Amino acid sequence: MFQYGAMPDQMEERARRIVETAVELAEEGGFEAVRLRDVAAHAGVALGTLYRRFDSKEDLLVAALAMETRNLERRFILHPPQGDNELQRIVEYFALVAKAMLRRQNLARALLKAAASGDPGLSKKMAAYHEHIERMIVMTLRGVSSESAGQLVDPGATPREMRVAEALNHIWFSLLVGWSGGLHSQATLLEKMESLAGLVLARDGS
Amino acid sequence: MFQYGAMPDQMEERARRIVETAVELAEEGGFEAVRLRDVAAHAGVALGTLYRRFDSKEDLLVAALAMETRNLERRFILHPPQGDNELQRIVEYFALVAKAMLRRQNLARALLKAAASGDPGLSKKMAAYHEHIERMIVMTLRGVSSESAGQLVDPGATPREMRVAEALNHIWFSLLVGWSGGLHSQATLLEKMESLAGLVLARDGS
DNA sequence: GCCGCGGCTGGAACGTGTTTCCGAGAGCTG
């Protein structure tokens, strides 16, 4: 089923504590506030131990991103977007994600920065992240009930579904980077996403 | 001419030399190779002078991105994509951009990393960058000749053109970040862009 | 000519990500 690299419960207690500490610090002060010396100290481990588990600060934060994505998936399965058509559901999905990010903007920006760092060592983890997001988008396109959502074992998305999900995922990611950099506000972010989702989902000449 | 202080245009000259040095170092060794001490030394200025002109390493590299974008625009106007329809021209446009980036991958990754850093201080410069890219995309959608391209003073894009350009720009940017991080090869990058451009440009049910 | 105002230079200094080293304890083996 759902599983990230080696994230969830299989993750060592020690590593989990480290990631949780990083999340706490990122919530408070963003990327810069995640000082690895502090993370190690608060997590009760030595700096060397932290580096044995995570290759870099970005690696640590991408692990945190995976953890947060897992939480998002849980909430998604409990309350999948319920609009009457594709566009409505998609807009609702992104509105929910944005709302969750608004609550912890510092964390969101920190994770985004790590995700956009372009570190080749993170490619596998980032690929996994994108897969999870796109799977949720495909589910949203189809419109799933709370019961059926949990059992979806990915019966294979149609080519159109895959392309649409990929397009929406990329647009969303790029918009988030822009939001993080102050290019546009949260409201503008959602407006643009709605407009562009309408374009991508259009099946007629729009 | 312009006078920012005592020295007339020597300031411009200084800043230009700094940016050019940064580009050279980035070509050779990417983001990490752009050590500001080296940039300052090779440009023949003191570190403090560099910091008087540029707020940070990212700021400097975004200035380099602006310079490279101007070069791209020049080449674009000389040889605009000439396909028979929107999709052909768009695919050709991105293929040309990708080819230019392939020639200087290290530089491309370095500029991308700066562009995706999410630094709020760069928002104005990043907004300008996106405007330039989207203007070129709109021109490509319309199909311009080499002669008419130079005179286009942006006669106002239609709502559809703006949305399409925005969507393609975001998809391209996100794909680039993925490429930079080793998520996919240059070939895959272009395949995906072609596929997703087809989706965005589709005027029927595809 | 002399003064004051910047900007420039060379270099020190600071913070933080990252690496490295060493000694202590824990668990295993004989």
Place this chain on the structure above:
DNA sequence: CAGCTCTCGGAAACACGTTCCAGCCGCGGC
């Protein structure tokens, strides 16, 4: 128990982005 290995904690060391400072130099104003 003696020895070996592995990991961890503690802490120093290193690199580089960034800041700060002291002194110099050129220029406009007196």
